[in-house]
Amino acid sequence: MAPFRLSGTVYAALLNHRRSLDALGDAVAAAPYKGAPKGVVLAVKPRQSLVAPGGDLQVDDDGEPLEIYAALGVVIGRTACAVAEADALDHVAGFLVVCDCTLPRAGHFRPQIRAMARDASCALGAAVVPRSQAGDPDARALRVFVDGVLARASSTSEQVRSTARLIADVSDFMTLMPGDILLTGSAPDGPRVRAGAAIAVEIDGVGRLETRVVAAAPRMRA
Amino acid sequence: MKRARVAYSGAIHEATAAGAGSIRLGDGRVVAESDVVWLPPFEVGTVIALGLNYADHAKELAFKPQDEPLVFLKGPGALIGHRGATRRPADATFMHYECELAVVIGKPARRVARADAMAHVAGYTIANDYAIRDYLENWYRPNLRVKSRDGATALGPWLVDAADVEAPPQRALRTLVNGRQTQSGHTRDLVFDIAFLIEYLSAFMTLLPGDVILTGTPEGVVNVDVGDEVVCEIEGLGRLVNRIAGDAEFGRGTAAGTRKDKGSA
Numbered sequence: 392m393a394p395f396r397l398s399g400t401v402y403a404a405l406l407n408h409r410r411s412l413d414a415l416g417d418a419v420a421a422a423p424y425k426g427a428p429k430g431v432v433l434a435v436k437p438r439q440s441l442v443a444p445g446g447d448l449q450v451d452d453d454g455e456p457l458e459i460y461a462a463l464g465v466v467i468g469r470t471a472c473a474v475a476e477a478d479a480l481d482h483v484a485g486f487l488v489v490c491d492c493t494l495p496r497a498g499h500f501r502p503q504i505r506a507m508a509r510d511a512s513c514a515l516g517a518a519v520v521p522r523s524q525a526g527d528p529d530a531r532a533l534r535v536f537v538d539g540v541l542a543r544a545s546s547t548s549e550q551v552r553s554t555a556r557l558i559a560d561v562s563d564f565m566t567l568m569p570g571d572i573l574l575t576g577s578a579p580d581g582p583r584v585r586a587g588a589a590i591a592v593e594i595d596g597v598g599r600l601e602t603r604v605v606a607a608a609p610r611m612r613a
Numbered sequence: 614m615k616r617a618r619v620a621y622s623g624a625i626h627e628a629t630a631a632g633a634g635s636i637r638l639g640d641g642r643v644v645a646e647s648d649v650v651w652l653p654p655f656e657v658g659t660v661i662a663l664g665l666n667y668a669d670h671a672k673e674l675a676f677k678p679q680d681e682p683l684v685f686l687k688g689p690g691a692l693i694g695h696r697g698a699t700r701r702p703a704d705a706t707f708m709h710y711e712c713e714l715a716v717v718i719g720k721p722a723r724r725v726a727r728a729d730a731m732a733h734v735a736g737y738t739i740a741n742d743y744a745i746r747d748y749l750e751n752w753y754r755p756n757l758r759v760k761s762r763d764g765a766t767a768l769g770p771w772l773v774d775a776a777d778v779e780a781p782p783q784r785a786l787r788t789l790v791n792g793r794q795t796q797s798g799h800t801r802d803l804v805f806d807i808a809f810l811i812e813y814l815s816a817f818m819t820l821l822p823g824d825v826i827l828t829g830t831p832e833g834v835v836n837v838d839v840g841d842e843v844v845c846e847i848e849g850l851g852r853l854v855n856r857i858a859g860d861a862e863f864g865r866g867t868a869a870g871t872r873k874d875k876g877s878a
Contacts, residue, residue: 400689402688405752405754428752432752432753433756434759437686448628499753500688500751500752500754501683502683504818505817509818510819521680547652564757564758564761565762566690566763
């Protein structure tokens with residue numbers, strides 16, 4: 392393993408895939424959005440949402456399905472505060488495969504953490520590939536498999552902001568620390584699954600993550 | 614009991630109040646409160662914040678009350694302690710404070726019923742949750758560029774034990790800018806109260822010790838400028854002091870906010 396710890400904060404870039412806004416069509420210009428986003432759009436993936444390698448994703452038995460998204464995780468290796476785009480990748484230790492899941496969302500106006508910050512909804516890959524070995528982060532093919540069948544394919548070459556641009560724009564207002572992970576974005580409309588599904592996410596040159604979707608345990612008393 | 618975390622003489626200490634202007638460190642030393650660096654008063658986990666949770670403030674911002682709480686999350690770099698400085702970017706035209714009651718979780722809460730919710734609270738502190746409205750966009754609003762900025766969420770000075778506060782807290786809160794009161798409200802006017810929020814959140818995210826819920830702010834937000842002193846007070850919990858700093862203090866030049874030096878810090 393490279394000399395960093397996976398103990399930081401996980402952030403996910405949203406709407407960073409070109410198809411995300413394309414899919415909304417004329418709605419982008421209308422209320423409530425009133426135009427395409429100008430700044431970087433992010434979500435925090437809180438600690439209880441993270442699934443360590445080998446762990447399972449959770450979904451409520453009787454609730455809405457889980458949407459499955461593949462994302463390239465950028466592991467920060469050096470503190471990045473207000474870095475220029477040209478210097479941004481110098482702050483990267485390496486990359487890992489991430490499977491980031493949400494419930495179906497009602498549009499993109501509000502943060503909707505009930506859909507996006509759920510317990511055990513963001514699975515992190517076991518292996519961090521050092522930056523020197525991973526190649527160009529903006530030319531990675533990503534694939535999602537559900538029960539062994541290819542369900543979605545995309546590429547980081549389809550991103551609105553490159554990896555370097557994302558790091559620069561985020562670090563302008565929010566310092567990224569060693570061990571933090573920045574997910575560079577996912578193609579829209581991830582496949583919907585329920586408990587029992589076997590999930591695999593592959594990113595060329597980075598690795599493969601396998602996990603399962605299980606029903607969440609019932610209510611705990613105080 | 615109320616406790617602070619401070620840096621003094623090369624180490625971080627837990628501290629308690631020790632009479633006017635003094636605090637007692639865990640190792641027995643009594644020092645002037647102005648001689649320490651105040652940190653957020655506990656080890657902070659996930660920072661959970663509420664928008665539009667006072668009916669008057671929602672009206673002030675021309676929003677109808679919500680059916681479901683408007684909740685957003687922040688990264689840890691947003692936090693600073695009492696007597697800290699928060700940067701106001703040169704291009705901002707409307708930056709405002711938000712005085713809020715902060716609820717600190719003391720034991721894990723997963724799918725907790727409302728009736729049991731308050732038993733999961735360790736204590737309370739004061740938050741000043743700054744926002745820069747120039748950066749607001751209508752995508753995942755309020756977006757992190759507005760609400761998760763480095764050093765733009767002050768917490769403290771004290772973590773006051775839940776045992777010493779009525780449940781739910783019924784406290785007046787207010788903000789003073791350069792000594793003049795600009796905001797006032799009362800926690801009885803929360804749209805979604807603390808027990809509801811713990812029940813709501815714990816239904817999908819397990820709340821863990823150290824997680825903190827910033828419960829929203831009442832009406833009365835006004836612009837603050839570089840050099841202003843902003844004090845957020847909650848009755849019986851203390852007064853949280855913050856200062857507004859300019860870009861120059863943070864080594865920010867005019868080149869699109871990018872620092873000229875290439876250091877990694």
